[in-house]
Amino acid sequence: MAWSTQGIAELAGTTVNTVRHYHRVGLLEQPDRMSNGYKQYQVRHLVRLLKIRRLRDLGVPLDQIDEVALDGDSSSEALRAIDADLAVSIERLQRARAEIQAILQGSSVTGVPAGFEDVAPRLSKQDQSLMLIYSQLYDDDAMQDLRKMVREDTDPVSKEFDELAPDADETVRAALAERYAPTIAHAIRDYSWLTDPGKHLSKGLEVTQNTVIESLTALYNPAQLDVLAKASVIAGGLLKIEQATKDERAP
Numbered sequence: 001m002a003w004s005t006q007g008i009a010e011l012a013g014t015t016v017n018t019v020r021h022y023h024r025v026g027l028l029e030q031p032d033r034m035s036n037g038y039k040q041y042q043v044r045h046l047v048r049l050l051k052i053r054r055l056r057d058l059g060v061p062l063d064q065i066d067e068v069a070l071d072g073d074s075s076s077e078a079l080r081a082i083d084a085d086l087a088v089s090i091e092r093l094q095r096a097r098a099e100i101q102a103i104l105q106g107s108s109v110t111g112v113p114a115g116f117e118d119v120a121p122r123l124s125k126q127d128q129s130l131m132l133i134y135s136q137l138y139d140d141d142a143m144q145d146l147r148k149m150v151r152e153d154t155d156p157v158s159k160e161f162d163e164l165a166p167d168a169d170e171t172v173r174a175a176l177a178e179r180y181a182p183t184i185a186h187a188i189r190d191y192s193w194l195t196d197p198g199k200h201l202s203k204g205l206e207v208t209q210n211t212v213i214e215s216l217t218a219l220y221n222p223a224q225l226d227v228l229a230k231a232s233v234i235a236g237g238l239l240k241i242e243q244a245t246k247d248e249r250a251p
Contacts, residue, residue, distance in 0.1 A: 166221035177230035
């Protein structure tokens with residue numbers, strides 16, 4: 001009994017393209033051909049295909065199928081490595097399911113990075129979006145610091161900033177910047193990497209800087225951006241005064 005490519009693909013529960021791919025990557029030997037050029041697959045090809053499919057169903061990557069000795073005793077080392085990868089995948093999927101259930105029950109949100117769910121109510125929609133973007137730019141340690149900053153921020157000036165109207169006049173913006181500056185100075189004092197983030201970057205410095213600038217410009221209104229700029233300058237001055245005072249008191 002011999003089968004065509006279509007015939008053996010149907011028997012094995014796969015597709016013609018898959019069978020041809022297995023030929024290309026060397027997992028399945030080429031069958032003999034009849035005089036008219038048509039392939040003649042034998043039982044050994046069918047068994048081989050079924051074994052490949054069995055291993056694929058178990059999650060074995062194509063490039064590791066030969067490592068588990070498809071036609072002989074399985075390699076314990078290769079299988080243990082695959083099992084470890086599967087365990088990681090299962091854990092990730094279980095976390096994802098738990099998170100989805102929390103979202104469905106209203107106890108979690110999708111607008112913040114993982115781990116920020118408990119502080120999400122403290123964040124404006126703009127801040128939530130910014131944290132999502134930051135999660136792609138900074139490492140886990142930096143994100144944990146940002147989460148801690150949000151959790152510990154009880155200054156009402158942050159809410160004032162969130163609610164600042166885009167057409168707020170200069171007097172309002174200047175006054176808010178003065179009140180907001182100590183908050184920024186405090187953050188920089190406690191988390192010095194904010195001004196020198198090199199060791200915490202997941203992307204290149206230029207990409208990070210450009211992305212942050214574009215994100216701030218898109219997410220915050222002109223009045224808020226003006227307050228941020230003014231408050232940052234003032235915060236820098238406050239930190240210089242603090243440092244100068246420390247230097248004077250140093251023995």
